Structures are given as structure tokens and as C-alpha cells.
Amino acid sequence: MTSPSHAILPGRGGMFGTLSDALWRNPRLLLFVMLAPPLLWLGVIYLGSLFALLAQSFFSIDEFSGLIRYEWTLKTYAELLRPSNLDIIARTVIMAVSVTLASAVIAFPIAYFAARYARGKWKALFYLGAMLPLWSSYLVKIYAWKLILAKEGILNWIFAKLHLTALLEAWLALPVIGGNSLSVSYTGTFLVFVYVWLPYMILPTQAALERVPESMLEASSDLGASPAQTFRHVLLPLALPGIIAGSIFTFSLTLGDYIIPQIIGSSRLFIGQAVYAHQGTAGNIPLAAAFTVVPIVIMGFYLWMAKRQGAFDAL
Amino acid sequence: MQTAVAFSKVSRHFGQVRAVDGVDLEIGEGEFFAMLGPSGSGKTTCLRLIAGFEQPTFGHIEIFGETAEGVPPYRRNVNTVFQDYALFPHLSVADNVAYGPMIRGVPRAARMKAAEEALELVQLPGYGARQPGQLSGGQRQRVALARALVNKPKVLLLDEPLGALDLKLREQMQEELKTLQRSLGITFVFVTHDQGEALSMADRVAVFNHGRIMQVGAPEEIYRAPRSRFVADFVGSSNILPPEAVERFAGRKAWASLRPESIRLAATGGRAATVLGHSYLGAATRLTVDMDGQRLTVLLPAGADVPANGTRIEIEWKASDLHVMEDDT
Amino acid sequence: MRSDRNARAPLGLKIAAAGGLAFLHLPILLIFVYAFTTEEKSYQWPPPGLTAKWLAVTWNRPDVWEALGLSVRVAAISTVVAMVLGTLCAAAVSRTRFFGRETISLLVILPIALPGIITGIALRSAFNIADIPFSFWTIVLGHATFCVVVVYNNAVARFRRTSSSLIEASMDLGADGFQTFRHVVLPNIGTALLAGGMLAFALSFDEVIVTTFTAGQQATLPIWMLEELVRPRQRPVTNVVAMVVVLVTFLPILAAYYLTRDGDRVAGAGK
Numbered sequence: 083m084t085s086p087s088h089a090i091l092p093g094r095g096g097m098f099g100t101l102s103d104a105l106w107r108n109p110r111l112l113l114f115v116m117l118a119p120p121l122l123w124l125g126v127i128y129l130g131s132l133f134a135l136l137a138q139s140f141f142s143i144d145e146f147s148g149l150i151r152y153e154w155t156l157k158t159y160a161e162l163l164r165p166s167n168l169d170i171i172a173r174t175v176i177m178a179v180s181v182t183l184a185s186a187v188i189a190f191p192i193a194y195f196a197a198r199y200a201r202g203k204w205k206a207l208f209y210l211g212a213m214l215p216l217w218s219s220y221l222v223k224i225y226a227w228k229l230i231l232a233k234e235g236i237l238n239w240i241f242a243k244l245h246l247t248a249l250l251e252a253w254l255a256l257p258v259i260g261g262n263s264l265s266v267s268y269t270g271t272f273l274v275f276v277y278v279w280l281p282y283m284i285l286p287t288q289a290a291l292e293r294v295p296e297s298m299l300e301a302s303s304d305l306g307a308s309p310a311q312t313f314r315h316v317l318l319p320l321a322l323p324g325i326i327a328g329s330i331f332t333f334s335l336t337l338g339d340y341i342i343p344q345i346i347g348s349s350r351l352f353i354g355q356a357v358y359a360h361q362g363t364a365g366n367i368p369l370a371a372a373f374t375v376v377p378i379v380i381m382g383f384y385l386w387m388a389k390r391q392g393a394f395d396a397l
Numbered sequence: 398m399q400t401a402v403a404f405s406k407v408s409r410h411f412g413q414v415r416a417v418d419g420v421d422l423e424i425g426e427g428e429f430f431a432m433l434g435p436s437g438s439g440k441t442t443c444l445r446l447i448a449g450f451e452q453p454t455f456g457h458i459e460i461f462g463e464t465a466e467g468v469p470p471y472r473r474n475v476n477t478v479f480q481d482y483a484l485f486p487h488l489s490v491a492d493n494v495a496y497g498p499m500i501r502g503v504p505r506a507a508r509m510k511a512a513e514e515a516l517e518l519v520q521l522p523g524y525g526a527r528q529p530g531q532l533s534g535g536q537r538q539r540v541a542l543a544r545a546l547v548n549k550p551k552v553l554l555l556d557e558p559l560g561a562l563d564l565k566l567r568e569q570m571q572e573e574l575k576t577l578q579r580s581l582g583i584t585f586v587f588v589t590h591d592q593g594e595a596l597s598m599a600d601r602v603a604v605f606n607h608g609r610i611m612q613v614g615a616p617e618e619i620y621r622a623p624r625s626r627f628v629a630d631f632v633g634s635s636n637i638l639p640p641e642a643v644e645r646f647a648g649r650k651a652w653a654s655l656r657p658e659s660i661r662l663a664a665t666g667g668r669a670a671t672v673l674g675h676s677y678l679g680a681a682t683r684l685t686v687d688m689d690g691q692r693l694t695v696l697l698p699a700g701a702d703v704p705a706n707g708t709r710i711e712i713e714w715k716a717s718d719l720h721v722m723e724d725d726t
Numbered sequence: 727m728r729s730d731r732n733a734r735a736p737l738g739l740k741i742a743a744a745g746g747l748a749f750l751h752l753p754i755l756l757i758f759v760y761a762f763t764t765e766e767k768s769y770q771w772p773p774p775g776l777t778a779k780w781l782a783v784t785w786n787r788p789d790v791w792e793a794l795g796l797s798v799r800v801a802a803i804s805t806v807v808a809m810v811l812g813t814l815c816a817a818a819v820s821r822t823r824f825f826g827r828e829t830i831s832l833l834v835i836l837p838i839a840l841p842g843i844i845t846g847i848a849l850r851s852a853f854n855i856a857d858i859p860f861s862f863w864t865i866v867l868g869h870a871t872f873c874v875v876v877v878y879n880n881a882v883a884r885f886r887r888t889s890s891s892l893i894e895a896s897m898d899l900g901a902d903g904f905q906t907f908r909h910v911v912l913p914n915i916g917t918a919l920l921a922g923g924m925l926a927f928a929l930s931f932d933e934v935i936v937t938t939f940t941a942g943q944q945a946t947l948p949i950w951m952l953e954e955l956v957r958p959r960q961r962p963v964t965n966v967v968a969m970v971v972v973l974v975t976f977l978p979i980l981a982a983y984y985l986t987r988d989g990d991r992v993a994g995a996g997k
Contacts, residue, residue, distance in 0.1 A: 089461035089551040091472045094902060102902035106469040109822065112903075116818040117830070120811040120874065124833050128871050131852035132844070138851065188749070191742030199735040208747075210983060215750045217925070217979045219932045221951045222968045226753035228955065229760055232769035236756065239771045280750060330839075338841015341935065345955050354843045361847050371851075374844045381840070450894055470897040471905075483895035487913040497899040500909070548899065 139371035148365060158368040162376075167356070171376055174353040177268070178336040181275040182283075182329045188276065189283035189328065190321075196284075197291035212288070216281035224345055227274045231265040231346060238264075261348055271347035275336050282331035290324020291317070326388050333384060337377040353377060399426045399461065401552055401584040402447055407456030408608075409442050416442040418608035419456070424552075424586060426461075429578050431595035432588045434605030435631065440588045443605070444554050447586065449473050461551055471500075476545035477554040480561075482537045484529040490516070490540050491525030497548040515543035518577070535566045546581070555587035559594060571598050592632045596620065604628050611724075625724035629654035636660075636693045643721060652722050657683070657696040659718035662704070667711030672704050686712065754972060761969040766962050784966040793950040800862070800946060801930035804869035808926045809919060811870070812877025817911075820885035821893075837872040845872060846939030853940070860942030868940040869933060873926035880922035880986065884915045921985040924978035932975055947971065 093099050105112040141150050142157040161167070196208035215223070230237050241250045254260040254267060261267030294317060302312040340354025351359070353376060360370035404422040408415065417439045424430045432440035445451040446458060449470035458465040460475065476497070484493050491512045492499075498508035509525075516522055519539040529537060538558065545553055558574070559567045575598055578585045589595050595602045596616040603613045604627075612624045623629035626637050636655040638646075643653040658681075670688040682703050684695040695712065697703060704710050735743075761780065763773035784790055815834055819827055837845050849868050858864065892914065896906040934948035941949060947967070954964040 088463070089474045090463040090465065090468055091474055091900075093472060098904045099902060102904050103469060105903055107467065113818055113822050116814045120815040120834070121830075123811055124837070124871065124874065127852075127867070128837055128845075128848075129833070131848040134855060135844075135848040135851050188746050191739055192746040195735060195739055195743035199739075210980075211747050211750065213983060214976060214979060215754065217928055217932075218754060218975055219948070219968075219971045221932070221934055221948050221955065222757060222971050223753065225951070225955055225964070225968050226757050229756060229769045229771075230753060234768050234770045236771040277749065277753065280746075284746075334839065334841060338843045339935075340843055341952065354841065357843055357847060361850070367851055370847060374847060377841055378844065448894075448898060450897075469902070470894070471900045471902050475898075477895070477898045479891045479895055481889060481891055483889060483891035485892060485895070485910060485914075496896070496901075496909075500900045500905055544899070 135371050136375065138368050139375055141368045143366050143368055150367060158372045161369055162372045167373075170351050170353060170356050173350065174337060175380065177272065177275065177352065178333045180272060181279060181336045182332045184272070184276045185280050185283040185332045186287075186325050186329065189280060189287050190325070193284050193288035193291055193321075193324075197288050208288075212281045212284040216285070220278065221341075223278050224274060224342060227270075227277065227346060228265065231263070231270050231273075233263055233265075265346050266348055268348060271343050274342050274346050275339070278342065279332040279335050282335070283325070283328035286327040286331075287321060287324045290321045290327070294320045323391060326391050330381075330384065330388055334377070334381050337380060400424070400459070401426045401428065401461060402586065403459040404443070404446075405457045407443075407446065407453045407458060409439075409446060409451055410454045415608045417446065417453075420608075420610055422603065422610065422613070424584060426584055427582050429575070429585045429598060429600045430587070431599035431602045432586065432605060433590070433592060433595040433602050433632070435590060438605040439608035440603075440605045441556060442608075444477075444556055444586065444588050447552065448475055448477050448554055474548070474550055475552045475554060476548050476550040477556065478538070478541045478545050478558050480556045480558075482541040484537055484540055484544075486529055488529075489525065490521075490527050490529060490532070493529065493540060494525070494544045494547050496544060511547055512543070515547040516540075518546060519543045520573075534561055535570070538562065538570070542577075546583075550583065552584045552586060555585065557588055557590070559589075559591075567594075574598065596632070602632075604631060606631075622720055623654055623722065625722055626652055626654075629720075629722065634694065638691065638719075642691055643719075647716070647719055647721055649721055652725065654720045654722060655693070655714060655718065657694040660693065660695045660712050660714050662695075662697070662701070663711045663713040665711065667713035670710055670712050672706050672708045672710060674706055675703055686710070688712065757965070757968045757972060760965040763962070763965070769961070780962040780966045784963050784970075787963060789945075789950065790947075790963065790967060793945050793947040796862070796944055797931055797947040800865050800869055801927045803866050804873050804930045805923050805926045807866070807870035808873035808877050809923050812874045812922060812926075813881050813915075813919060815874070816878050816881035816885055820882055821890070834875050834878050838875050842872075842933075842935035843939075846936040849936070850939040860940065860944075862944065864940045864942075865937060865944070865946065868936045869930040872933070872936065873930055876925040876929060877919065877922035880918045880925070881915060884918035884986075888914045917985045921982035924982040924985075928975045928978045932971070 093103055105115070138150070139158055140154050140156070141152055142155045143149070144151050192208070192212070196205065196212075200208045229235055232238075238247070238250070241247050250264075253269070254263065259268045259272075261269070264270045264273075298316060298320075299312055302316045303309070307315065338354050340352065340358045343352045344355060353373060357370045357373045360366045360373065400423050402422070402424040404420050407417060407420045407422075409417040420439070420443065422443075432443055434440045442451060446453060447460070447465075449465065449468060449472075453466055460473065465473065484490075485496065488496070491509060494512035494515050495503075495508040498511055503511070513522070513525060516524055519542050521536060521539050521543070524532070524536070524540070529540065532540065538561075542558075555574075559570055562570060571594060574585070587598070596619075599616060601613060602616055602619050604611045604619065606627050612619060612628045614622075619628065619632055623632060623635070629635040629637060634657065636657060638653045638655060640650045640652060644650045647653065668688055670686040670693070673685045673687055673692070675682055675684045680699055682697045682699070682701070684697060684703070686693050686695055693712075759773065760769070762776045762778060763770075764775035764777045765773055812834075815830065819830055846868065849864075849871075853860065853864055888911075892910055893906055896910040897903075901909060932948060934946075934952055937946055937949055938952070945953070951964065951967060951971070954960065954967075958964065
């Protein structure tokens with residue numbers, strides 16, 4: 083064992099040694115070096131684009147030339163509040179709420195079983211069971227439903243085999259949610275939305291349930307609560323932040339989606355489709371920008387509410 | 398004897414908090430030095446100042462006569478045994494121990510040999526191939542010790558080194574650390590909140606409170622002659638008598654400390670007291686008595702007759718055992 | 727919470743959980759059947775017959791190969807950019823306490839928390855304003871922006887689990903900043919970075935919404951599929967492509983799961 087005899091050693095020297103010493107002496111410089119690239123990218127490019135877009139919502143479009151007039155005005159927002167556009171917003175919000183509620187109801191038993199009863203291999207299986215659909219291709223999932231909901235597809239075939247075709251037709255005859263066939267009805271749109279966003283609800287709910295300590299449930303039953311009462315008064319309130327965290331995803335994703343209603347659904351527009359149409363063929367960037375403000379405002383409000391419920395700790 | 402570590406008027410502030418507040422300190426070469434204090438008293442920050450993880454806000458630090466402020470930890474020939482051991486989980490035990498030599502560019506064969514020697518020193522020969530995760534707490538702590546010692550540091554810093562071990566192992570390690578320090582002759586500085594550990598291991602102890610050093614001295618001196626109420630109470634337990642009572646016994650109006658084991662039951666001629674309660678401790682019995690409104694703790698050796706609660710008794714102590722304190726804190 | 731030791735799941739719960747899982751997985755399995763159907767003009771169920779000839783047909787389609795090649799190149803470069811940016815950001819946030827940490831986390835999550843169409847249209851209009859022509863690089867720019875978050879989430883989780891005293895121990899033993907990064911930090915966060923990179927790759931490979939706004943004439947594989955979905959022209963080829971996409975995205979996800987399963991919760995919720 084050779085050992086240096088001085089208590090303070092000379093520096094390593096060289097470029098790296100000098101640089102390392104300099105960064106050690108200036109922790110702020112180190113922080114700056116680490117933060118500069120991501121902040122430049124996200125803060126300047128991304129936020130810059132976002133604000134540029136929002137700024138455009140305060141411009142308007144010249145009705146005759148179709149060109150953007152670069153003057154500050156609220157004209158575009160007045161246009162946004164037309165009844166036809168309000169219809170689009172209401173339709174999208176109602177769909178987002180229904181999808182969120184349905185996802186919560188379907189996700190809870192899966193999350194509850196995975197968190198409370200599954201163990202070992204089963205637990206991993208349940209986890210992957212939610213993870214794989216979450217990460218598998220969005221378009222493939224929609225495509226699968228196009229196959230399922232087609233007139234000649236598997237769902238109609240099953241109804242026919244079960245002699246329930248009349249029931250399906252009665253459902254499709256209902257106003258608003260019905261339509262010529264499932265693939266052009268709101269029911270179809272709703273089914274695909276629920277299917278595509280469901281895993282986003284399962285994982286946070288399961289995580290919240292896993293964090294409820296066993297002793298708390300034992301304490302509840304020790305204090306005389308029936309299993310149903312324990313569920314109602316202990317488990318559900320503790321799982322709620324997880325469900326709210328999941329709902330942030332299902333709600334936000336439904337608000338902004340434009341591909342699902344385009345492929346499976348009626349011809350009436352959702353917010354995402356309206357944005358797409360206005361920026362594309364119509365070339366009305368100001369109105370498209372104003373439309374994007376709607377989900378941003380709704381989500382801002384939603385996130386604020388969720389934060390008050392402590393949902394961020396469950397993310 | 399050369400000075401290994403010297404602090405002069407060293408302060409370390411974190412915002413409004415004065416973690417270390419004007420500390421003067423000298424640690425001699427080859428000394429086994431303990432920094433003792435409750436949590437948040439600044440003892441660990443002092444250790445980190447020596448290691449170089451913290452820089453003083455004010456003041457001057459020297460290590461073997463060389464200025465230490467502004468010198469990064471990797472250029473100090475000082476090594477640390479961390480409280481959580483901080484063994485690298487991705488390296489084997491041998492690679493952990495050989496980390497320092499590896500960084501210094503020692504060839505593989507030589508540094509593996511050095512690592513094995515260091516492991517022998519801490520009585521873990523042949524453990525090199527294992528992973529840190531396969532070791533018990535006590536073994537991890539020995540590996541951490543070997544990893545520091547292999548570099549032959551000028552000063553070895555130990556941060557609560559025995560805190561995570563159970564009682565039996567702790568006592569055994571205390572002995573081993575002491576023997577190791579004597580045989581290597583390296584300056585050891587260790588931080589602890591356990592006064593028993595500090596008293597039994599160290600050559601000298603510094604007692605910390607609120608970022609300041611309350612007293613520095615040999616263990617016997619600190620125990621027998623605490624300079625302040627804080628030291629008297631923190632190091633061992635003591636009866637602290639207020640100035641009015643002390644005036645009657647010693648003629649001086651100042652706070653005083655009276656150790657429970659120096660109070661005896663007297664047949665006659667002692668001071669009258671009433672027994673309030675007692676608890677059996679095994680090696681001794683602890684009595685709580687009331688003497689003219691002053692509550693006292695008395696430690697009776699095993700085998701002595703224990704008076705029942707409520708009994709009127711007489712107690713006495715040697716005048717020299719009543720230690721009148723200089724400080725008012 | 728440990729699983730109930732004595733209790734067994736009520737039958738209703740078992741059925742609901744199994745039903746939910748079936749709802750999640752059966753549609754994907756259906757894709758595998760359709761890839762082998764002999765029917766070319768409709769989505770007929772049950773398939774009138776099974777054949778493997780569409781695999782060969784798809785194999786010989788240059789447009790599919792071109793789209794696949796573009797997707798792989800975009801995903802690879804976006805992943806590299808996202809890994810660098812995400813790791814730097816995670817290191818800064820978890821190693822130092824500084825003013826505005828929360829804001830930085832929010833900034834990283836924003837591109838994925840806001841609906842994709844907003845990110846897409848914002849970038850598109852910014853490219854228009856700055857007069858940047860659409861190209862391979864505009865696609866990468868969009869993808870890297872929303873891929874940062876998955877790398878960041880994985881890295882932050884691992885940094886949180888890695889004791890900060892390891893870095894101090896390394897410096898204490900004589901290693902400077904670079905040596906510590908090379909010998910201690912990198913080996914400890916390596917698998918988390920790899921997992922984050924794989925998830926980023928899968929995310930980019932599959933992305934369509936932002937891509938429709940940031941791609942010019944070029945078609946990534948999802949764009950190719952979207953066109954087929956809107957106007958089906960070659961159903962059998964689409965069926966095969968859908969199956970391949972499922973397989974290609976499953977592999978990195980499974981790998982990422984195995985890389986991070988002890989300890990970190992896989993940052994799946996970060997998608």
C-alpha cells in the first residue's frame with residue numbers, strides 16, 4: 083500500500099481535472115450547465131411555440147382575403163362563443179365526463195384485485211396486463227375497434243349468434259347515442275375512448291390502493307365495521323386521490339383527441355377535430371388557437387381541483 | 398505532537414440556521430477524538446467540514462497545517478466511514494475496497510492485493526468476491542472501514558459508525574475500533590450521540606450543542622467536572638442543584654452537579670429525605686427522593702438495602718463530589 | 727398493503743377483474759387473427775379462411791418499408807435527445823435544492839399532459855412563423871419534446887433511490903466529478919436510463935397526433951396507418967402492419983419492465 087504523505091493532494095490537472103474543480107467550487111455553475119439544455123429546449127422551443135399559438139388567438143382572420151390580421155382583438159373569441167362552436171365544446175366535455183366515469187368503474191375492480199388479492203406471479207401479470215395495453219399502439223387499438231364494430235365484424239356476429247340483434251337495433255334506434263351502425267354512433271366513439279384510455283385509470287388507482295396499509299383495514303374491522311363499511315369509509319376515500327389522478331389522464335386525453343371521433347363516430351365534430359379543421363383546410367389559425375385555449379382552461383381548472391384533493395401525490 | 402485538524406472561529410450557516418457557530422478546535426495527530434451531542438447540534442456538520450463536503454461560511458480550517466477551505470473532498474487525504482456505509486451496490490466487496498486505489502491509477506493486481514490486506518485488517522479475509530447486498534450490517538460496516546483505511550488517510554472520519562448495530566455487536570466493535578486505532582496510529586474523529594460510546598472509546602471528547610462546543614476534555618474530566626448544566630445532564634445523568642440550594646451546601650451561589658452514584662444512604666448525621674419511588678436496574682437500584690423540596694436521584698449499588706416508598710431516610714455525599722459549575726448555561 | 731392472507735377474493739370481484747382484463751386484451755388478439763384472413767374486401771368475421779400470403783405481400787411493399795425506416799430513424803434520434811435532456815434535468819432536480827424545482831417538473835410533464843393536438847399545432851405554427859420547412863428534423867423536434875418526460879420520470883425515480891452518500895463516498899475516496907459520474911452515477915442509473923430510453927422509443931415509434939402536424943410529405947408508419955384507417959385501400963396489408971407494430975412495441979416495454987421491476991415503479995403512468 084503506497085500512500086501519499088500530504089493531507090492535501092495536488093489536483094489531477096488536465097482539462098477534466100480543472101473543469102471538475104471549477105464546477106465543484108461553483109455548484110450554481112454546475113446546475114446551470116445541467117439545466118441549460120433542457121430548459122432551452124422545453125422552455126424556449128416548446129413554451130415559445132405554445133405562447134406564440136396562444137397569442138394568435140388574439141388576432142383575427144380577414145373574412146374577404148382569408149389572411150390573418152395582426153391586430154389585437156377579441157373578435158376570434160366572440161366567434162368561438164357561437165352556438166355551433168359551443169355545441170362542439172359541450173359535446174366534447176360530456177364525452178370526456180362519461181368516458182372518465184366509465185373508466186373509473188371498469189378500472190376499480192381490476193386495480194382492487196391486483197392490489198389486494200394478487201400476489202407473486204399474478205401480481206406481475208396484472209401489472210403487465212395494464213402496462214402492455216397502455217403502451218401498445220394507439221392506432222392499432224383504434225384499428226382493432228374498427229374491425230370489431232364493422233357491420234360484418236365480430237360484435238354483430240356475436241349478437242346474431244345470441245339472437246340479440248333486435249336488442250342492438252333497439253339501442254341504435256335511440257336518439258343521440260344511436261346511429262346507423264355502431265361504428266358511426268356516439269356509442270362506438272365512447273367504447274373506443276374507454277378502451278384506449280382505461281389503462282391510464284388502472285395504474286394510478288392500483289398504486290393508491292397498494293399504499294393503504296393492511297393495518298388500517300384491520301383497525302377498521304377491529305372497530306366493528308363490516309367489510310362493506312370498511313370499503314365505504316376507509317378504502318374508497320384513501321383510493322380517491324389515485325382515481326382522480328387517473329381521471330386527469332382520461333379527461334385530458336379525451337378532450338384533445340381528434341383521431342378517434344374521426345374514425346369511429348358520427349360526422350359531428352369534437353374540439354380536436356375543430357382545431358384540426360380550422361388550422362388545416364380553413365387556414366383559420368386564430369380560431370384554431372382559440373379552440374385550443376378551451377381544453378387548456380378546462381384542464382387548468384381540473385388540475386387545480388385535483389391538486390386540492392392531493393391527487394398529485396398519487397401520480 | 399502535531400496538530401491534525403485545527404478549526405479557528407469556524408461557522409457554517411444554512412440560510413438562517415447556524416449549524417456550526419464560531420467553533421475553535423484542535424485535534425492532535427494520532428488522537429481518537431469524539432464529537433458528542435444531540436441531533437442538530439452541529440457535530441456532523443463539523444465532520445463534513447473536515448471531509449470537505451461542506452465549506453465554512455466564516456473561519457479557517459487547517460489539516461496538518463495546510464489550508465483546507467476551497468479544497469474539494471477528492472483532494473483531501475481524509476476518508477470517511479458513512480453512517481449508512483455508502484457501499485457501492487454495483488461493485489463487489491473487493492472492488493469497493495479497491496475504489497480509492499483504482500481512482501489513483503494503481504494497477505489491478507496491486508490494488509486487489511491492497512484490498513485483501515485491508516479486508517484482513519477488519520477481519521473479513523476472503524470476502525472480496527461477495528456483493529455488498531449479501532453482507533450483514535456489521536460486515537458492511539467493516540467493509541466501509543476497510544475501504545477508507547486502504548487509502549492510509551491522514552485522518553479517518555466516522556459518522557455515527559455504530560448507530561445501526563445491535564448492542565452486543567456495538568460493544569465488540571468499540572473494542573475493535575480502539576485496538577485498530579492504537580495499532581495504526583491514524584487520527585480518528587468520530588461523531589456520536591451516544592455518550593457511553595464517546596466516553597468509552599475516545600481520548601478526548603468535544604460536547605456540542607446548538608452549533609457550539611460546550612466543553613472539550615478527556616472523558617473522566619468531562620464526566621467528573623462538567624462545566625455547564627447542559628454537559629452535566631447530557632453526559633451521564635446528574636442531579637442539577639439550583640444556586641439557592643448550592644449556597645447552603647457549598648457556600649457559593651452557582652449551579653452544581655451531583656452524580657446519583659455519589660450519594661449514599663447514611664446511618665446518622667446525614668440530610669433528611671423522603672423516598673418517593675424506586676426502580677430496579679439490575680446492576681443498581683435507582684431511588685427518587687425528596688430533600689427539602691429538592692428532588693434527587695440516588696443510585697444504590699446492587700445488594701444494598703432498598704428503603705420502601707414513603708420512608709424517611711438520611712443521605713450524604715463527599716463535599717468534593719458536589720461539582721460547582723462555572724457556566725450559567 | 728400486503729395481500730389478504732386469509733381472505734379470498736369475492737366471486738363478483740374476480741369476474742369484474744377478469745372481465746376488465748379481457749376487455750383490454752381481446753381486441754389486440756383479434757388483430758393477430760385478421761392478419762391471416764383470406765378476406766380482402768371487408769372486415770368479415772369469422773374469417774372465411776386463413777392464409778399466410780399477406781406476410782409475403784407486405785414484405786415486398788416498398789412504401790411500408792420506407793415508412794418503417796423513417797419511424798425507426800425518428801424514434802432512435804428522438805430517444806437519444808430525450809435521454810440527454812431527461813437525464814440532465816433529473817440530475818439537476820434530484821441532486822440540488824433550488825428555487826423553481828416544481829416548475830421544472832411541470833415544464834417536463836406539460837408536453838404530455840396537454841392534449842397532443844395542442845403541442846402539434848403550436849409547433850406547426852411556430853415552424854410557419856420561423857419559416858422552417860417541414861423535414862425529418864421537424865418530426866424529431868416534436869418527438870423529442872414529449873419523450874423527455876419518460877426518461878426524466880425513470881431517472882428521477884432511480885436517483886431518489888440512490889443514496890446521495892454514494893456520490894460523497896466516491897469523492898471522499900479521491901474521485902472528482904467526472905470520475906464519480908463515470909464510476910458511480912452511470913452504473914447506478916444505467917438500467918433506469920435504458921428503460922426510459924426504451925419507453926421513449928416506443929412512445930415515438932407509435933406517435934401520430936403531433937406527427938401529423940410536424941411532418942411534411944413524409945409518412946412515418948403511424949401516419950401510413952392513419953391514412954389506411956381513414957380511407958382503407960389495402961386492408962390485408964394494414965392487418966399485417968398492425969400485427970407487426972404490436973409486436974415491435976411490446977418488446978421494448980417488456981424489456982423496460984424487467985430492467986426496473988425491483989424497486990422503481992415503472993414510469994408507465996408517465997406516458
